[in-house]
Amino acid sequence: MTPHGLRHTHATILLNKKTSIVTVAKRLGNTPEEIYKTYGHTDEQADKQASLAFSSEMSI
Template sequence: MLPLNRIHTFNWALDRMIKEAKIKRITVHGLRHTHAIILINQKTSVVAVSKRFGNTAEEIHKTYGNSDDEADRQAVNVFDSIINM
């Protein structure tokens, strides 16, 4: 885990880049969830996702088990369009 001053610096830098890019704000935590949903929607194995995120496969299923629904696909598409501007 990063020391608090490094986390603060990272969040400050992220906020600055978001403002400069004139895009909707997203937190680091939101990026983490979006990343997981993208991986799961791309049929990445739950074991691989759980290792990447430091969770058990059961925790990934509990948190993202419904990630195949339409709302999550829309969120992925919006995030993807922002990344690829």
Template sequence: MLLSQLKLYKTWCKQTKLSYGKKISEKDLLISYQTGDKYSGSYILYALRRCIKRIGINKITPHGLRHTHATLLINQGVGVKYIAERLGNTPMMILDIYGHTFKDVKEKL
């Protein structure tokens, strides 16, 4: 279900960019409906802060979300190679950064 929603969103993004006469790149996923441009990093941080305030959770940065994402994948038993691909790192970098998490998961088993 989520994958089909992402495909629909990607199609919508491409159509929106074309409607503004902008070129399409396979890496383009996040765009602004009003302009067809990519969201800036500051806008994403602003939106994240608004969401955090609205739902009343502890503050977290986009980079913190990245670490949380990686840790959740590790705890679910996802392989190092797949995690590295998702985060745009090498498997060795993932092991260097999150090696302790892999050890903790193994100890729980």
């Protein structure tokens, strides 16, 4: 794995574990905006899961 690949994996794992974007940005030396631009797809997946969880509860 390249250093860049390790960096990407590190950020993705942290975001999937619900670590705040601000914290990930500080760890990687970026701004939160840069992290969101690069890893925003991770947040979109979490949003889809949240939507499904809410829909499931509302259909009871």
